[in-house]
Amino acid sequence: MSLLQPYFQQCASAAFSISFPSHSFYVSVSKRTFISCCSSQSQTALVDSPVDSKIAERDEIRLGLPSKGRMAADTLDLLKDCQLSVKQVNPRQYVAQIPQLSNLEVWFQRPKDIVRKLLSGDLDLGIVGLDxxxxxxxxxxxxxxxxxxxDYGDCRLSLAIPKYGIFENINSLRELAEMPQWTVEKPLRVATGFTYLGPKFMKEHGLKHVIFSTADGALEAAPAMGIADAILDLVSSGTTLRENNLKEIEGGVVLESQAVLVASRKALIQRKGALDTTHEILERFEAHLRALGQFTVTANMRGGSAEEVAERVLTQPSLAGLQGPTVCPVFCKRDGKVTADYYAIVICVPKKALYKSVQQLRAIGGSGVLISPLTYIFDEETPRWRELLSKLGI
Ligand SMILES: Nc1ncnc2c1ncn2[C@@H]1O[C@H](COP(=O)(O)OP(=O)(O)OP(=O)(O)O)[C@@H](O)[C@H]1O
Ligand SMILES: O=P(O)(O)OC[C@H]1O[C@H](OP(=O)(O)OP(=O)(O)O)[C@H](O)[C@@H]1O
Ligand SMILES: [Mg+2]
Known part of the structure; x- marks a missing residue:
């Protein structure tokens, strides 16, 4: 199956249709079983470890998820969309299960503690922002x-300065660095919660006279309060900066961030089952995220043969599908004889190109155009899995 690159499409009844580039057929499977069929390719979990230190002994694999804040709900939603719903008895309980992944425990933690606990070996996997x-x-x-x-938690870590006063005409990091005001005695004061990334960025960009102060929230108030000259904080819509009379500057973005799945190398290499579980989670994420914004379009078309219909379809730029159109005969009985005058074509189309595709289908004689959202696209092997194995030296 993996060789044929199936496309999965969720039907209302929780059954799934599978269509291969050369043949289409329909099977009914439960939501529970269909993904495990696709990701059943087992991986060797234990390899010779380049890491000397031993990991803590425990049987289960631990995944850290944000316990609160803006990433918490979106993370649970993503898992749910991938048929990996987290079963938490009540919101104050910090440990939970994902029934689909029997050897895995979910631990709800603050995002920064997820990273710390990955490093200390108390968690094996985590979902947090790249920042x-x-x-x-x-x-x-x-x-x-x-x-x-x-694909959520999009923001950037960015330097911002007041729009007013001595900064009125300063619009880039270079101009900020060249301001004569900053000296050893009176450095540029930057308020930030990012006390590792901040100084590293300034050093890499040659800003010498800079001093950092830490703060945990509402950093945007610091310049107006006279506590800092600039701030280094997360920006998404830019509303908070705007409302506080601050502006970003050219060259001032330290990092573009969104939610990521992160793992402890040591755990992946040494902990039994960790690599297999990671593979399954990764496959489900990839399949779901690839399918976002894609539609399955089916239509009937009159034609002499599948090849002739395919040729007609492929003259249209928006109808190429993922690998090419699936074309299959629609049989009917006429004068006691079974014939195929029509062919059904099935293609995947990005949301943006949807209307154009419908127009192109009609232009080449397509009729009865059906459109449904795609739920999963499983590829033969995800590029990220290959990348992970190579990072692990496997
Ligand atoms: N304005 C934003 N828009 C989108 N994503 C954001 C935004 N601000 C933060 N994030 C993302 O959400 C993550 C969690 O932010 P959140 O504010 O919930 O927690 P925090 O401020 O890191 O936690 P704490 O309150 O414990 O210090 C951030 O690390 C970042 O990846
Ligand atoms: O560009 P915007 O869309 O306005 O978002 C930016 C704001 O979002 C974050 O704060 P958050 O709301 O998480 O509050 P916090 O400071 O308590 O973490 C960040 O620290 C900014 O203050
Ligand atoms: Mg925040």
């Missing part, structure tokens, strides 16, 4: 980003 991994992981080689784009 948190970068700040609290401090480049530690034990941390491996397994999936770098979970």
């Amino acid at each position: 948190t991994v970068s700040e609290y992981g401090q480049g530690n080689e034990d941390l491996i980003i397994v999936h770098d784009a979970l």
